Amino acid sequence: MITNGVVDSVELMHMANTILLTPDDAPDYVALRREMLQDAPWAFLASEAQDRGCDVEKVRVSLQRTDAAIVGIRDDGKLVASAGVVREEALKRRHIAMIWGVYVTPAARGRGCARAVVSRAIELARSWAGIGSIHLAVNANAPEAKRLYESLGFREWGLEPDAVRIDGRSFAEHHMHLPLTGV
Ligand SMILES: CC(C)(COP(=O)(O)OP(=O)(O)OC[C@H]1O[C@@H](n2cnc3c(N)ncnc32)[C@H](O)[C@@H]1OP(=O)(O)O)[C@@H](O)C(=O)NCCC(=O)NCCS
Numbered sequence: 001m002i003t004n005g006v007v008d009s010v011e012l013m014h015m016a017n018t019i020l021l022t023p024d025d026a027p028d029y030v031a032l033r034r035e036m037l038q039d040a041p042w043a044f045l046a047s048e049a050q051d052r053g054c055d056v057e058k059v060r061v062s063l064q065r066t067d068a069a070i071v072g073i074r075d076d077g078k079l080v081a082s083a084g085v086v087r088e089e090a091l092k093r094r095h096i097a098m099i100w101g102v103y104v105t106p107a108a109r110g111r112g113c114a115r116a117v118v119s120r121a122i123e124l125a126r127s128w129a130g131i132g133s134i135h136l137a138v139n140a141n142a143p144e145a146k147r148l149y150e151s152l153g154f155r156e157w158g159l160e161p162d163a164v165r166i167d168g169r170s171f172a173e174h175h176m177h178l179p180l181t182g183v
Pocket of ligand 1: 040043101102103104105108109110111112113114115116137138139142143144145147148151
């Protein structure tokens, strides 16, 4: 359980296998990113043709930032799970971190990988001075992901109807946040 962004020992155990990706991991991340956009297109706002996460050089540069990171898990050397976390850039929103790009390759699901990468991303955001809350959006077509976020302390604050359309099919998105500190 994570209470006000403070991680307990169970979550710490899950986080043990996680790594923070470095610029050298950019090609492997791009491969996983392409996979997620093909495997679960409704889960992500990005499309492969427009996505910065599918461009090795752009990913390499972003992995050098101090206010953004991608948490991963490798299994037998292969990158199988990821969660991105980034601090908002607008001066009036510097107190907010966003979690994005949560994905686990199908063969690695059901073993706590998503819980581990998201817990580590929360920990990282907590370590950034002045972060007051962490936000994310989850597709209404991914109730298992929503359950994970709720179990980590995220609460829904709004439902965006018709947030994503793919081939004429419309999907809503739940907007969730995890408050870390009061104002
Ligand atoms: C959602 C996803 C990330 C879960 O990955 P995972 O590694 O299998 O998840 P974990 O094993 O860490 O499970 C963590 C929690 O998620 C929930 N969960 C995960 N899979 C579930 C399932 N099939 N049914 C019900 N709940 C599930 C449970 O609450 C679980 O908690 P528990 O372990 O205490 O039961 C993965 O299925 C995935 O990548 N899906 C496609 C992309 C996607 O939907 N991403 C989310 C974008 S917001």
